[in-house]
Amino acid sequence: MLILLLKEWVKQKKMRINNKKLSKSEAKEKIKEFFKKENLKKASPREVKKIKRLAAHKKMPLKEKRKLFCKKCLMPFENKEPKKVRIKNNKKIIECSHCGHLNKWKLKEGN
Numbered sequence: 001m002l003i004l005l006l007k008e009w010v011k012q013k014k015m016r017i018n019n020k021k022l023s024k025s026e027a028k029e030k031i032k033e034f035f036k037k038e039n040l041k042k043a044s045p046r047e048v049k050k051i052k053r054l055a056a057h058k059k060m061p062l063k064e065k066r067k068l069f070c071k072k073c074l075m076p077f078e079n080k081e082p083k084k085v086r087i088k089n090n091k092k093i094i095e096c097s098h099c100g101h102l103n104k105w106k107l108k109e110g111n
């Protein structure tokens with residue numbers, strides 16, 4: 001009897017998880033929506049973390065979108081303007097005004 005109840009509970013739990021899961025296209029849409037300028041302006045580092053986790057779960061690389069927030073504290077640059085932006089030796093250096101971290105990205109040729 002107990003085992004039966006347990007099985008039922010596991011089944012219900014699994015169903016609940018499945019209902020919560022986003023399909024890949026839904027997740028993609030959510031990520032796309034999140035990185036829109038007007039949404040990024042209001043986004044907090046916590047929300048960036050959530051989106052990052054979602055993308056990782058769905059194995060979707062953020063690629064260029066990773067450059068839209070600080071690597072260390074995840075503060076979107078749209079939300080909090082970076083302190084300094086420099087280009088040196090074909091590298092773009094953005095100093096985060098939130099935590100002071102220097103984010104460096106290689107510039108692609110022709111960029």
Ligand SMILES: [Zn+2]
Pocket residue numbers: 070071072073074075096097098099100101
């Ligand atoms: Zn930062």
